[in-house]
Amino acid sequence: MDCQKLNQDIENNGAVRIDGINQAAPDCICEKYRMSQFSPNTVDNSENLARFIFSPIHVDRKGRIKPSIFSQIFTTGCSIQRDGIATSNELIDFTQKFLSGDDNRLWKGVLIAKSETVRKIVNSLKNQAICVYDTAEMDNPAHAEMMISYNIAETDRAELTARLYEVFDNQNPISPEKYRNGEIWQELPSDLKRS
Amino acid sequence: MNPSSLKGTAAVAAQFLLLGITSAAPNLDVSEFKYSTHKTQTSPNWVRADNSTSMIFDGINSCPTQSNSEFLVHSDISLVKTIDPRSLIPLTGNRSTTLQETLVGEIRSWGLLNDNWDGEGSLKPHSQSSKEAVSFVNLLGETITAPEPMLLSSGHIALFWNDHNLYADIEFLGDGRIAYFIKVNDDKHKGVLEFDSQQMPTVFKAILLC
Numbered sequence: 001m002d003c004q005k006l007n008q009d010i011e012n013n014g015a016v017r018i019d020g021i022n023q024a025a026p027d028c029i030c031e032k033y034r035m036s037q038f039s040p041n042t043v044d045n046s047e048n049l050a051r052f053i054f055s056p057i058h059v060d061r062k063g064r065i066k067p068s069i070f071s072q073i074f075t076t077g078c079s080i081q082r083d084g085i086a087t088s089n090e091l092i093d094f095t096q097k098f099l100s101g102d103d104n105r106l107w108k109g110v111l112i113a114k115s116e117t118v119r120k121i122v123n124s125l126k127n128q129a130i131c132v133y134d135t136a137e138m139d140n141p142a143h144a145e146m147m148i149s150y151n152i153a154e155t156d157r158a159e160l161t162a163r164l165y166e167v168f169d170n171q172n173p174i175s176p177e178k179y180r181n182g183e184i185w186q187e188l189p190s191d192l193k194r195s
Numbered sequence: 196m197n198p199s200s201l202k203g204t205a206a207v208a209a210q211f212l213l214l215g216i217t218s219a220a221p222n223l224d225v226s227e228f229k230y231s232t233h234k235t236q237t238s239p240n241w242v243r244a245d246n247s248t249s250m251i252f253d254g255i256n257s258c259p260t261q262s263n264s265e266f267l268v269h270s271d272i273s274l275v276k277t278i279d280p281r282s283l284i285p286l287t288g289n290r291s292t293t294l295q296e297t298l299v300g301e302i303r304s305w306g307l308l309n310d311n312w313d314g315e316g317s318l319k320p321h322s323q324s325s326k327e328a329v330s331f332v333n334l335l336g337e338t339i340t341a342p343e344p345m346l347l348s349s350g351h352i353a354l355f356w357n358d359h360n361l362y363a364d365i366e367f368l369g370d371g372r373i374a375y376f377i378k379v380n381d382d383k384h385k386g387v388l389e390f391d392s393q394q395m396p397t398v399f400k401a402i403l404l405c
Binding site: 054061066067071072075098102155156157 | 305312313314315316317318343345346347348349353355357362364365366368372374375376378383385386387
C-alpha cells in the first residue's frame with residue numbers, strides 16, 4: 001500500500017480528505033505504512049500524542065476544554081504532535097506560526113493521550129474507530145493526525161467524541177508554562193505569549 | 196430622518212432592552228435586521244433611514260451601537276413595528292444580562308467567522324444550525340444549568356453540559372434535526388430527532404429539565 005502517495009493525492013479539502021483515505025485504505029491500514037516522506041516512522045502505540053489548544057472557542061466559561069477541540073476527526077483530520085519525537089525547537093516554530101496567524105489565537109495548553117488508548121476506542125462492532133497517522137510536514141516532522149476510520153453515523157459522533165475527550169484527560173490540560181517545563185513558552189516572543 | 200436625530204435614536208435605544216416586539220411579530224429575530232453603516236452603500240434596496248423606520252438596538256445582539264454612525268436600512272424591513280422608546284424598560288440598574296442571553300450572544304458572534312476559523316480548515320458557522328441552537332437555548336429557561344455552546348469543525352453548533360453526573364452533547368444539524376448523546380450517571384441516551392424550534396423535544400424535557 002502506497003500510503004504516502006495516497007496522502008499526497010487526496011484533496012486536502014474538508015471531509016473529502018477523510019472519506020478519500022478511508023475509501024482507499026479502510027480499517028486504518030495506513031497506520032502500518034509511513035504517510036509522509038518527512039515522517040521518521042509510523043506512530044507507535046507507546047507514543048504520547050499532544051493536542052495543542054489554540055482557539056478560545058474551545059474553552060468554556062470556567063476555563064475548561066470543550067470536546068469540540070476534537071471535532072476535526074470527522075472533517076479535516078485532527079492535528080496532533082508526536083510528543084516523543086518533536087524537538088523543542090520544532091514545537092517553538094510550530095507554536096509561533098500558529099499564534100502569529102491570528103491575533104485571536106492563544107495557547108491554552110496541551111492535552112496528552114497515549115496513542116494506544118486512542119486506537120483502542122471502538123465502535124459498536126468492536127472495530128477501531130479512530131486512526132492515528134504520521135502525516136508529517138516538511139517543517140513539522142512530528143505532525144500527525146487522528147481521523148475516523150469509517151463513515152460514522154450522526155447518532156454515534158458525539159459519543160465517539162466523548163470517548164476521545166476522556167482519553168485525552170480533558171480535566172487536566174498542561175499549561176504552556178508547565179509543558180516541557182516551560183521550554184516552549186519561554187522562547188515565544190512576548191507578543192505571542194497569550195494564554 | 197435627519198442623521199443627527201437618528202444618531203440620537205441609536206444612542207437612546209442602545210440603553211434599552213427590547214420588549215413588546217414579540218407580540219407584534221412573534222417570529223421576528225432581531226439579529227436578522229438588515230442594516231449598513233456604510234455611507235457608500237448604493238444597492239437600490241438600501242435606503243436612508245427615515246421617520247417611518249424604527250431601528251432596534253438591544254445592546255446584546257449584533258445590531259450597531261456606534262453613536263456616530265449614519266445608518267442605511269434595507270427596504271424590505273416591513274415587519275418592524277415602530278416602538279416608542281418610552282415603552283421600553285431601561286437596562287441600567289435593574290437588570291443584568293442573563294446567562295441565556297450571553298449564550299445567544301456568543302453563538303451569534305460566531306456568525307462573523309469565516310472558513311478556516313481555527314487554522315485547521317474548519318467550516319464557517321452554519322447559519323441554520325446557529326438559529327436552531329439559539330431557539331433551543333431560548334426554550335431552556337433558567338431552571339437548569341446553562342450549557343456551553345460549541346462550534347464544531349463542520350460549522351455546526353452544539354451545546355454541552357459536563358457537570359456532576361451529567362454529560363450531554365447536543366448538535367444542531369441545520370436541517371431541523373438534533374443529534375444527541377447524553378450520559379447521566381451510567382445511563383446513556385443517544386439518537387437523532389426532529390426539532391421544530393418551537394417546543395423542547397420530550398427526551399430533553401425528561402433528562403435535562405428534571
